[in-house]
Amino acid sequence: MIKQRICIVGDGLSGLMTAGVLSKVSGIEVTLIAKKGINIADKRTTAISDTNYKFINQNITTFRQKLFWPSKKIELFYETSKEKINFLNLNETNSNLMYVFENDKVKSKLLKEISKSKIKLIRKDLKNLGELKNYDLIILCIGGQSKIYNNITKIRPISKDYKEIAITGYVKHNYKTLNTSQFFLKEGPLAILPFSKNYFSFVWSVKKHFFENNSKKITNLLKNRITELIKSKQNITVSNIQSYPITLSLRRQYHLKNILILGEGLHTIHPVAGQGFNLVLRDIKKLKEIIKYYVSLGISLKNSYALDDFYNSRKPENTIMSLGVDFTHNFFKQNKYLDPFKEIIVKNIKNNETLKKFSKIISNRGLSL
Numbered sequence: 001m002i003k004q005r006i007c008i009v010g011d012g013l014s015g016l017m018t019a020g021v022l023s024k025v026s027g028i029e030v031t032l033i034a035k036k037g038i039n040i041a042d043k044r045t046t047a048i049s050d051t052n053y054k055f056i057n058q059n060i061t062t063f064r065q066k067l068f069w070p071s072k073k074i075e076l077f078y079e080t081s082k083e084k085i086n087f088l089n090l091n092e093t094n095s096n097l098m099y100v101f102e103n104d105k106v107k108s109k110l111l112k113e114i115s116k117s118k119i120k121l122i123r124k125d126l127k128n129l130g131e132l133k134n135y136d137l138i139i140l141c142i143g144g145q146s147k148i149y150n151n152i153t154k155i156r157p158i159s160k161d162y163k164e165i166a167i168t169g170y171v172k173h174n175y176k177t178l179n180t181s182q183f184f185l186k187e188g189p190l191a192i193l194p195f196s197k198n199y200f201s202f203v204w205s206v207k208k209h210f211f212e213n214n215s216k217k218i219t220n221l222l223k224n225r226i227t228e229l230i231k232s233k234q235n236i237t238v239s240n241i242q243s244y245p246i247t248l249s250l251r252r253q254y255h256l257k258n259i260l261i262l263g264e265g266l267h268t269i270h271p272v273a274g275q276g277f278n279l280v281l282r283d284i285k286k287l288k289e290i291i292k293y294y295v296s297l298g299i300s301l302k303n304s305y306a307l308d309d310f311y312n313s314r315k316p317e318n319t320i321m322s323l324g325v326d327f328t329h330n331f332f333k334q335n336k337y338l339d340p341f342k343e344i345i346v347k348n349i350k351n352n353e354t355l356k357k358f359s360k361i362i363s364n365r366g367l368s369l
Contacts (some may be wrong), residue, residue, distance in 0.1 A: 001306060003009075003027055003028055003029045004028045004029070004136040004137070004295060004300065004301050005028070005029045005031065005134070005135045005136050005137075006022060006029065006030050006031070006134040006135065006139065006291075006301070006341055007030075007031045007032075007033060007079060007132050007138050007139070008031070008032050008033070008137065008139045008141060009020070009033045009126060009132075009138070009139065009140050009141060009142055009274075010033075010034065010140065010141035010142040010143070010263070011032065011034035011107075011111075012042075012107075012141060012142075012143065012263065012264075012302075013037075013042075013046070013103060013106065013107060013110075013232075013262065013277065013280075014141040014262055014263030014277075014280050014284075015032065015034070015058070015139075015141035015235050015263065016032075016107055016110035016114065016141075017060075017110065017280075017281070017284060018139060018141060018263075018284050018287075019032045019110075019114060019119055020059065020060050020110055020113055020114060020117075021060070021284050021285075021288050022057045022284075022288060022291065023114075023117050023118065023119050023308075024288075025288060025292050025295060027290065027295040027296070028295060029118070029120070030118075030119045031120040031121075031122060031124045031135070032114060032119055032120070032121050032122070033122045033123075033124060033126060033132075034121065034122070034123050034157075034264065035123065035125055035126075035193050036123050036125055040171060041104055042103040042104050042107065043102075043104065043168075043169075043170070043240035044102075044103050044104075044168050044201070045100050045102055045103065045168075045193055045195050045250065046100070046101055046103055046106075046203040046243065046271075046277045047098050047099070047100050047180075047193055047243060047274040047277075047278075048068075048098065048099050048101070048277060048278055048281065049097075049098055049099075049278050049363060049365070049366075050095055050098065050099070050364055050365045051099065051364050051365050052069060052097075052098075052278055052281040052282070053099045055281060055285055056219070056281070059107075059115055059288075060110065061113065062112055062113045062116075063106075063107050063109055065109065065117065067097060067101055067102075067105055067106060067109065068099040068101050069100045069101070069194055069196055070096040070098075070099050070193040070214065071096060071097055071098050071099070071100065071179070071180040071194065072091065072092045072093070072095075072096055072097060072156060073089065073090065073092075073179045073180065073248065074089070074090040074092050074097055074098070074099070074179065074180045074181070074182070075088075075089050075090075075179050075181045075182070076088040076089075076181070076182045076183075077182070077183045077229075078184045078185065078332065078342070078343075078346045079186055080339070080343055081186060083351075084138065084183070084229075085343070085346050085347060086194075086350070087346035087347065087349045087350050088349055088355075088356065088359070089165070089356075090356060090360055090363075092360075097180075097360065097363070097364070098274075099181065100180070100194065100195040100201070101195065101215075102194045102195060107108075109301065110223055125190075125306065126148075129151065129259065132172070135258075135308075135357065136260050136300060136301040136302040137260070137291075137301045137302065137306075138258060138259045138260070139259075139260050139262050139287075140152075140260065140265060141168045141260065141262050141263040141265070142261070142263075142265060143264050143265060144247075144249055144264040144265050144268045146265060149261060149265055149302070150255070151256075152255070152259055152261065153251055153252075153253040153256070153261070154254040154338075155253045156247050156252070156255070156307070157250055157251045157252060157254045158248070158249070158250040158251075158252065158319075158323075159247065159248060159249045160247065160248035160249075160326070161245075161247055162171065162205075162245075162246045162247060162248065162270065162329075163208050164205050164206060164207055164208060164245070164246040165205070165206055165207075165208055165211040165243050165244070165245060165246065166203055166204070166205050166243065166244055166245075166246050167203070167204045167205075167211065167218065167222070167241065167242075167243050167273055167325075168201065168202065168240075168241070168242050168243070168244075169201065169202060169222070169238055169239060169240050169241040169242065170199055170200075170201055170237070170238070170239050170240045171199065171200050171201070171202060171226060171236050171237065171238055171239075172199055172236065172237040173198060173199070173200065173236050173237075174197055174198065174234055175230065175232060175234065177193070178194050178200060178230070180192065180193055180194060181229075182272075183229055183232065183331040184340070185225075186334050187204075187206050187207070188204060188205040188206040188207065188210075188308070189204075189205050189272045189329070189332065190202060190203070190204040190205075190225070190226075190229070191203045191204075191271070191272075192226075192229075192230075192276065193274075202222070202226065203271050204225075205246055205270070205271060205272060208245075208257050211243065219241065220237050220239050222241075222326065223236060223238055226238075231362060237354070246270055246271065247268055248268065248269055248270060248322065248326055249267065249268040250267050250269075250318065250319060250322050250323075251265070251266050251267065251334075254266065254307065254310065254311040254313060254314075254315065255307040255308075258301065258302045258307070260287075260307050260310070262280070262283060262284070262287070263280050264276075264280075265282065266280075267279060267304050267318050267322055269321075269322045269325050269326070270325050270326060270329045272328060272329045272332075273325045273328060273363075275321055275325055275363070275366075277368070278363075278366065279317075279318055279321060279322070282314070282317070282366055282368060283314055283318070286310060286313055286314055287310055290306050290309050290310050290313075291306060293304045307336065316367070317366055317367040317368060320367060321366060324338055329345060340366070
């Protein structure tokens with residue numbers, strides 16, 4: 001049987017994970033094309049659900065448990081003028097709610113797996129898609145801003161500029177216990193994500209003007225805000241501070257002929273719920289299932305309905321989840337007229353066991369129930 005050829009463009013988390021997963025499908029050859037030169041260090045962390053963690057471990061053999069820091073408890077707080085309301089606590093006893101990993105370390109492991117596999121790694125600067133005409137399937141994982149997408153999608157995406165900046169970084173600490181937490185603060189949502197015994201990462205989404213006005217003192221501002229939230233006077237060290245603009249972008253067209261967009265190029269959402277890479281992993285899982293099915297039937301991917309099947313199966317969840325995150329962000333934004341009503345709502349959420357159960361299922365499995 002002649003093997004079908006799949007080309008993946010981009011060596012970010014999405015591209016590397018897609019290459020590693022699809023290389024396990026028999027009957028295909030995988031080529032990964034990455035830019036020349038040294039990659040910029042990605043000193044961020046990523047959170048994934050328990051089901052996505054299991055999916056990764058089933059498909060990537062070189063990963064070790066200690067790369068992924070488990071969390072059995074997640075706490076959500078809403079800041080009012082008088083207090084911080086702990087309105088939702090999610091707990092698990094027999095399993096984990098989520099895992100957090102350092103992007104650079106996981107990318108390094110993925111590259112090692114690829115170097116030991118049959119995946120062909122080519123480092124070149126791709127100028128146009130015509131160079132890839134000999135492949136049966138082309139998957140673009142080249143971020144959200146590439147102009148190459150303009151040659152594929154003629155339908156305008158759903159887009160929104162939040163006019164916000166996400167501030168990320170690491171915190172070294174000596175706290176004995178620290179839970180994964182999300183604080184909806186007056187400046188914007190701040191997430192605390194433990195990824196080792198003495199380190200956690202944070203993501204603080206703030207208005208652009210707030211960031212610009214406080215850029216020179218952002219480290220001290222972060223230290224003071226975090227120690228206040230954790231209610232501790234212990235000294236902490238903040239490092240690896242990075243920032244990037246926050247936008248919403250949802251493609252309404254996923255593919256053209258045998259070229260598919262994947263990763264941030266397909267959907268970029270607000271980080272408030274930590275669902276961005278979870279959606280990417282669910283996309284990869286479904287794509288693997290579809291490719292495996294068509295290849296097992298001996299049908300050429302280049303002339304099949306494989307990408308139509310992928311579009312029809314993944315677009316509903318990607319759209320609903322992304323707009324749901326947008327709604328959540330808008331709900332918790334400060335508004336002097338609506339804030340009194342929101343206080344009542346969040347206080348009632350605390351004792352709603354049905355909502356807790358539903359929240360755990362959706363964050364773990366998405367809408368693929």
